Amino acid sequence: MIGFGRTDRSTLGRWWWTVDRFTLVAFVVLIGIGITLTLAAGPATAHRKGLETYFFVQRQLIFLAPALLALVGLSILSVAQVRRLAIIGFGLAFAATIATLFIGVDVNGASRWLRFGGLSVQPSEFLKPTFVVMTAWLISSGGRDNASQTGVLASAILCVAIVGTLAMQPDIGMSLVISCVWAAQYFIAGMPLLLVFGMFVLGAGALFAAYSMFSHVRERFDRFLDPSVENYQVDRAMEAFEAGGLTGTGPGQGEVKYLLPDGHTDFIFAVAAEEFGAIACVLGIALFAVIVVRGLMRMRREQDLFVVLCCSGFLALFGLQAAVNIGVNLNLLPTKGMTLPFISYGGSSLLALSISAGFLLALMRRTGSEAGYR
Template sequence: MIGFGRTDRSTLGHWWWTVDRFALFAFIVLIGIGITLTLAAGPATAHRKGLESFFFVQRQLVFLAPAIFALIGLSILSVAQVRRVAIVGFVLAFGATAATLVVGVDVNGASRWIRFAGLSLQPSEFLKPTFIVVTAWLIASGRREDASLTGIVASGAVCVAIVGILAMQPDIGMSLVVTCVWAAQYFVAGMPLALVAGMAALGAGALFAAYNLFDHVRERFDRFLDPGAENYQVDRALEAFEAGGLTGAGPGQGEVKYLLPDGHTDFIFAVAAEEFGALACVAGIMIFAVIVVRGLLRLRREEDLFVVLCCTGFLALFGLQAAVNIGVNLNLLPTKGMTLPFISYGGSSLLALSISAGFLLALMRRQTPGATR
């Protein structure tokens, strides 16, 4: 245990005794699992692409130290400091995301990345944690000023602006995540039941529009809905689950990572299933589930609406991304390029999710037994 006594009044001492150490440890474990699986799947992908064997491993390790620093450093912040940092970060991330439409790097028909210092960064990843805080602030501020509708409208306008930019990249999956997170925040803030049905209908309409407007969306849904259709990556993933059984083939013994183009990103869960088995996958799912459920249970004691809405957004983000990624791997959902939080390869994703976790830990500190409100 870190050498901080309960009477230690230093910044680090107060942080250690007020932070949710279980959640902190769970996030660090997930990051460690991600590095381990990148070591397993990265070399195979690099070999297939004609790159140096540890190309992807080295790229991911570049982001490891900043991610840990962000996770711990941001968890020390006060609620007011979280809000200030997020607002500044949102302005920068929004501008950078908009810039991808002009100077972005085109990959597979999508312009989502910007080259910086020899690395590819995806600015929209950093929009997610800052967007959650900004919309929570707008909604909560409206409530305090007896102008809840104004706060809701303002936060909705921010959501629409972001979704508009993401749709132009295009990034339909990210648009869906942003919309669902905002809807979860609005629901917790008191969305009228009539609007719940209206939002569901609007979401269905948007999905129908995406199906008709974007060829890749249509193709993925058609393959998912047609049992006889060829779906190479999903079929290989299901074979990996079958080959791995309960305990797996052993570290480094899997074959699916040599066959899947996205074995180090979207289908990293299938690589884990083949090499480490279904039991290890269930353990990983339980880590995500415990983080989300534990967080929601703690919110029952929170009285600050801003904190409640922020934490709701972050927990929805973690849970939704994990559920979609795992659902795709198990052929329960149409294929979507969505990473498994903290585990899939992707430096921007790892750093942005660590920022989200740091914000969440900072906001939840106020609810830890013994902490002052």
């Protein structure tokens, strides 16, 4: 245990007694699980692509130190510092996302990445944490307790602008996440009941439009809805769950990672199921659930609308991404290229999620009286 007394008034001392240490440890554990599974699935993917054995492992480790630094360093910030940093970060991330439409690296027909030296960065990943803070700031601009209708309109326009930019890459999954996070924040801020139903109708219409306009979306829905059509990655994932049973085949003993093109990213959960078993997977799901539920329970005592909306947005972000990724792996949802938070391979994703977690921990820190200060 870190040796800080309750009377320690230093920055680190105050941080230690006010931060939610359980949630902090849970995030670090998830990052550790992600590195472990990258070690399991990365070499097989690298061999299949003709790369060096530890190519993906080394790439992920490059982002490990910055991710941990962001997780802990940002959790020390005050609420005002989180807001200022996120606003600046949003401007940079949005500009970089727009730049991908003109100078982005094309991968499988999508232009989502910018290349810096030997590394590829996906700017839209960094839109997520900064967008959460931006929309919370706009919606709560009417005061500590009341949502501003002007702010709601401004946040909606901002959301549409981002979704439109992402659709041109195209990145339908990220568009869905951004839209759902905004809807969750507005709902918590007091969305009128009639508008709740309107949002459901609008969401259904958007899905139908995506189905009609984008061939890859249509193919994925058709494969999901028609069991007679082969769905290669999902079929292999289901075989992995069956092979793993309750306790798994053992670390490094799985076969599915040699068969799945996205075994290190979108289908990392299937690799975990085969090698570590269903029990380990259930524990992983429980860890995500505890983070979300614990955060929501702490928000019940919070009086600042800005903090409530920020934390709710981050928790919705974590929970939605995890639910979609796991649902795809279990053939409960159509295939969607969405990573499992902190666990799937991807440096941009790991760093952006660590920024989100750092902001969340900063905003969840207790007041002096709650922490035991006098």
